[in-house]
Amino acid sequence: xxxxxxxxxxxxxxxxxxxxxxxxxxxxxxxxxxxxxxxxxxxxxxxxxxxxxxxxxxxxxxxxxxxxxxxxxxxxxxxxxxxxxxxxxxxxxxxxxxxxxxxxxxxxxxxxxxxxxxxxxxxxxxxxxxxxxxxxxxxxxxxxxxxxxxxxxxxxxxxxxxxxxxxxxxxxxxxxxxxxxxxxxxxxxxxxxxxxxxxxxxxxxxxxxxxxxxxxxxxxxxxxxxxxxxxxxxxxxxxxxxxxxxxxxxxxxxxxxxxxxxxxxxxxxxxxxxxxxxxxxxxxxxxxxxxxxxxxxxxxxxxxxxxxxxxxxxxxxxxxxxxxxxxxxxxxxxxxxxxxxxxxxxxxxxxxxxxxxxxxxxxxxxxxxxxxxxxxxxxxxxxxxxxxxxxxxxxxxxxxxxxxxxxxxxxxxxxxxxxxxxxxxxxxxxxxxxxxxxxxxxxxxxxxxxxxxxxxxxxxxxxxxxxxxxxxx
Numbered sequence: 224x225x226x227x228x229x230x231x232x233x234x235x236x237x238x239x240x241x242x243x244x245x246x247x248x249x250x251x252x253x254x255x256x257x258x259x260x261x262x263x264x265x266x267x268x269x270x271x272x273x274x275x276x277x278x279x280x281x282x283x284x285x286x287x288x289x290x291x292x293x294x295x296x297x298x299x300x301x302x303x304x305x306x307x308x309x310x311x312x313x314x315x316x317x318x319x320x321x322x323x324x325x326x327x328x329x330x331x332x333x334x335x336x337x338x339x340x341x342x343x344x345x346x347x348x349x350x351x352x353x354x355x356x357x358x359x360x361x362x363x364x365x366x367x368x369x370x371x372x373x374x375x376x377x378x379x380x381x382x383x384x385x386x387x388x389x390x391x392x393x394x395x396x397x398x399x400x401x402x403x404x405x406x407x408x409x410x411x412x413x414x415x416x417x418x419x420x421x422x423x424x425x426x427x428x429x430x431x432x433x434x435x436x437x438x439x440x441x442x443x444x445x446x447x448x449x450x451x452x453x454x455x456x457x458x459x460x461x462x463x464x465x466x467x468x469x470x471x472x473x474x475x476x477x478x479x480x481x482x483x484x485x486x487x488x489x490x491x492x493x494x495x496x497x498x499x500x501x502x503x504x505x506x507x508x509x510x511x512x513x514x515x516x517x518x519x520x521x522x523x524x525x526x527x528x529x530x531x532x533x534x535x536x537x538x539x540x541x542x543x544x545x546x547x548x549x550x551x552x553x554x555x556x557x558x559x560x561x562x563x564x565x566x567x568x569x570x571x572x573x574x575x576x577x578x579x580x581x582x583x584x585x586x587x588x589x590x591x592x593x594x595x596x597x598x599x600x601x602x603x604x605x606x607x608x609x610x611x612x613x614x615x616x617x618x619x620x621x622x623x624x625x626x627x628x629x630x631x632x633x634x635x636x637x638x639x640x641x642x643x644x645x646x647x648x649x650x651x652x653x654x655x656x657x658x659x660x661x662x663x664x665x666x667x668x669x670x671x672x673x674x675x676x677x678x679x680x681x682x683x684x685x686x687x688x689x690x691x692x693x694x695x696x
Contacts, residue, residue, distance in 0.1 A: 253282040253304070255345025256324075259352065263339045264306065264320070268399050269416040271318055271592070272308045279307040283319060284449060286376030289364055291347070296327035299361045300352075301378060303418070303449060319418050321457055323365075325355035334358060356414065362392035362404050365412065369445040369460050378457070382445035383433075386410070386460065400592045410444065411463040415589075419596040420453025425589040427600070428502065428565060429461070437501035439494050440585050466579050470572035471619065478623040478630065488616070488634040491575060492641025494583035495612065499566065499605045500646060508564045509602055515563075516555035520548045523663045530670040536684060537669055543691030547662040550655040550694065561656055563602035568594075570608040571615035591667075609650040610660035612638060614668065614686065621682040662690045 257280050264270055265277065283303035291298035302322040310316040330338055330351045337357035342350050355361040368375060370386045390407030402414045415423060426446055433442035441461040449455040470491060477484040511519065527544055531537045567574065568590030576584045590599030613635045620631035643649035650657050668683035 251345040252285055252300075252347070253280060253302075255342050255347060256352070259340035259342070260304070260306075267416070269401060270320075271400075271417050272306065272316075275308045275310070277306050277308055278315065281305045281307070281317075284377040286378055288323075288368065288375065288378075289361065291326055291350075296325070296350070297355075297358060297361055298326035299355050299364060300324040300326060301376075303377075303455070319455070321414065321416055321418050323355040323361070323414070325353045325358045325361050326350050327353070356394055356402055356404060359392055362394075365404070365458075366390060366392065366406055366410075366460075369412070369447065372445075374450075377449055378447055379450050380445065380447045382460075383442070384444050386445055400589075405463050408465045409463055410460050412458055412460045414458045415456060417592065418449075418455045418457060420451070420455060421596050421600065422454070423456035423459075423589060423596075424565075424568065424599055425587065426456050426459050428567075428588040429459075431505040431565075432498065432501050435501040435505045437498060439498050439501075439583070440588070464576050464578060464584060467576040467584070470575035470577065470583075471615070473577060474572055474616070474619040474634075475622065478619065478627065483630070484634050485637040487577065488637040489641035489644075490581065491583050491612070492638040492643075493645040494575070494585065495570070495608060495638075496642045496645035498585050499564065499608070502566070503562075503564045506565045507602065508562055510560050511563045511604060512560040513555065516560075517552060520552045520555075520659070523548045523659060523666075526663065527666050530666045534669055534673045534680075536673075536680070537666070537687065540687050540691040543694050544662050544666065544687065547655075547659050547690060547694035551659045554655055561604050561606075561653065563604055565600075566603050566605055566608045567611075568599055568603070568607070570611040572612070572619060573615075604656055604660070606650055606653060606657045606660045609639070609642065610657060610664050613657075613661055614664050614683075617686055618682055621685065658690065658693060661686075662694070665690060 260280060261277055265273060281304070283305060284301075286301040287298065288301050289297065289299035291300075300323070302324060303319055304322060305317045305319050307315050307317050324339065325334075325337070326347060328350060330353050334353055334357055337354040339352045339354065342348055342352060366386065367388070368380050369382060370388060372380050372382050374380070387407075387409070390409055392404045392406050395403040395405060395411075401416050404412045404414070406412065413425065415425075426443055429440045429443050432440045441464065443459050443461055445460040447457050449457060470487070473487060474484055477487070509515075524545060527541060527548070531541050567585060567588055569587070570585070574585060574587045576586055578584070616631045616634040616638070620627045620634075639649055639651050665683045665686040669680065669687060672680045672683060
């Protein structure tokens with residue numbers, strides 16, 4: 224039996240009683256960790272406030288998932304911590320982060336990369352703390368908790384199906400805004416690092432799709448949250464699609480081999496349409512008319528103006544881009560309306576997986592992490608997801624040298640054809656709405672690339688030029 228398999232029984236016994244003790248309840252815990260968090264937290268890939276100083280921390284909750292009993296360890300602390308940062312003229316902002324902190328007398332070499340630091344004072348004085356997800360013993364404890372629904376301190380664990388025991392954990396390195404553990408190549412546990420009050424769409428929508436019998440999205444098997452008036456979704460366990468490759472990798476491989484991606488794009492369009500159809504059946508579908516249309520266009524226009532102020536290269540194209548949004552308003556004034564529903568919200572090739580038998584799945588329904596959670600949970604026209612995928616084909620083509628715009632155009636057409644085959648409605652049949660959403664997405668990309676990857680700025684700027692010309696015409 225593996226160490227992980229043999230240790231989970233002992234770990235489970237230690238977590239059946241109270242989840243808190245004097246170490247987390249005496250008010251000294253967070254102040255003792257603050258000097259370490261000031262240095263460690265901003266370096267994490269999932270920290271959202273890069274480039275701005277952290278001016279303060281406050282503790283939302285602390286739960287001892289594995290009690291700190293005075294031995295060499297390990298112990299496991301679950302913390303929800305708010306980080307305060309300045310945010311221009313609007314005053315300070317506070318983001319809530321989920322931390323799983325391992326505690327040992329000293330960290331073995333295998334965990335050196337997970338080190339947070341050595342605590343100098345307070346209830347953990349003299350102990351070393353580290354990111355617990357990298358510790359197989361503590362990662363095994365997480366799975367054990369998910370296997371047994373119930374409450375532990377400030378945490379609540381739920382499940383929809385039995386979960387096997389003794390599955391060896393490993394950390395995925397590819398995550399950016401979250402962290403994930405794979406257990407035995409059978410399950411994947413996504414840990415949401417930046418958490419918000421309310422149901423996370425990455426749990427809410429896959430559960431709704433599972434109820435509709437849609438197999439294009441792995442169904443949640445278990446999850447945990449912090450209960451309350453606005454419960455915080457903390458982590459979701461789903462089947463791991465072993466052997467699957469994401470659409471971005473497959474598209475780049477096709478480009479490198481000099482071949483088309485048309486069968487894959489067409490099949491991906493069908494998969495997207497099946498997910499949209501199931502979501503429309505599972506959840507409300509309010510119409511987009513009148514006031515709602517004006518609000519949609521106002522949001523797009525506001526984002527364009529903000530991006531143009533931040534990226535001067537965008538300014539010459541603002542009139543043409545605004546024309547794309549105004550076209551939707553004009554149709555709304557004349558009485559046109561569109562269907563709205565829950566959508567993926569951040570759909571691109573990297574959010575899709577193709578199994579070895581060619582079956583496409585959609586993943587990561589969290590939406591754009593930079594947008595507020597209520598906005599990510601709001602209904603939208605399906606064209607929003609379609610536009611995101613169309614932009615992704617353009618990105619793939621632009622990442623290859625020489626640039627192959629015809630390859631992207633063919634993929635875009637094939638994707639829409641596949642979508643129409645499965646849904647009975649071709650997204651290109653509503654050109655004004657699709658163009659407005661594609662423009663909104665390109666504006667978002669310009670701002671993102673200017674801030675984070677300036678070398679990539681020509682990619683969305685090429686789309687900006689095309690879309691501005693198209694709208695003006």
